Amino acid sequence: MSITLFQFKPMFGLPNLSPFCMKLETYLRMAEIEHSVVAIKNLKASPTGKAPYVDIDGQVITDSGLIIQHLERTHGHRVDGKLTLAQRAESLALQRMMEEHLYWVMVYMRWVDPQTRGAWRPYLKEFLGLPGFLTPFIARASEKGIMKGLRSQGVGRHPPEVIWQAGIADVQALAHWLGNREWGCNDAPSSFDACLSAFVGNILMTPWDNPLRAATRKHTNLVAHFVRVMTRYFPELGLTQEAG
Ligand SMILES: N[C@@H](CCC(=O)N[C@@H](CS)C(=O)NCC(=O)O)C(=O)O
Incomplete structure (x- = not known):
């Protein structure tokens, strides 16, 4: 599986100046899901005009929450599976x-x-x-x-x-x-x-x-x-x- 995360570039010692991008990148690291990151300059390629978005084997998904839901489902609920x-x-x-x-x-x-x-x-x-x-x-x-x-x-x-x-x-x-x-x-x-x-x-x-x-x-x-x-x-x- 190939996962590319599209997001803004890091600044001010933070992984990302968008909390949604930072949340998703943190999740990917928590779940130990292999991925690559591409820094974007505009949102023209995002289907909703917002960041972050990901390309998973050619399927583009937007919205940090929906992406996490998708990754939890496809990776055995690695992070939130332990919650009641x-x-x-x-x-x-x-x-x-x-x-x-x-x-x-x-x-x-x-x-x-x-x-x-x-x-x-x-x-x-x-x-x-x-x-x-x-x-x-x-x-x-x-x-x-x-x-x-x-x-x-x-x-x-x-x-x-x-x-x-x-x-x-x-x-x-x-x-x-x-x-x-x-x-x-x-x-x-x-x-x-x-x-x-x-x-x-x-x-x-x-x-x-x-x-x-x-x-x-x-x-x-x-x-x-x-x-x-x-x-x-x-x-x-x-x-x-x-x-x-
Ligand atoms: N619900 C979305 C919100 C994403 C969002 O609002 N991203 C902002 C950056 S922090 C954005 O791309 N804004 C551009 C715009 O609204 O035009 C998510 O969880 O990913």
Whole structure:
């Protein structure tokens, strides 16, 4: 079986600046599924226009959750097979919270927050490998599209302090739920841990301060969980406890 993962390139010491891509790559390493990675510059070849997507023996599949479901089915439920049905339900609910709610606060954090938006532009050029003169146009077009998405999702209709608070509440709930356990759902890592570390890592590792990042840093159990996942699955990135 040949598996190719298409995703953005690594930056800021993180495997990926997309939490969905990072979650999937972490899962692939957890499941010890052989694969190759191709760094993409745009999403033209993705059937849904989103990353990540994979090519498995010529079959293209998008959506990190659907890809993981497919791989679990075809590889003997290597990662989540050990979870009880109740643990699977909790894992799904919390992943949905991160992906369908916290994610939008992170989109606001990276693309709309005035402090971050300006700082992010030079990185967008690097991220997508754009020629310099195109960057302001692409940045403006991306920002416009993203703001439209944030408004139609709903999070973008609130004032900044309400948006930050919505994300901080999610992170606090995750921290309380994890408590002092090493892994989220069992005594071994599961797709939940891949997802949690991808979201926490993306909040912590972008180099600009904001209320969500400041609040997340205070949850030392989440920081330690992120470092645990990185140390185990991405040792080549050399992350240490100080990163948080
Ligand atoms: N549910 C999808 C979400 C993927 C997603 O939203 N990816 C973002 C990057 S973080 C993307 O490709 N956005 C481009 C766009 O929406 O145009 C998954 O789990 O893979």
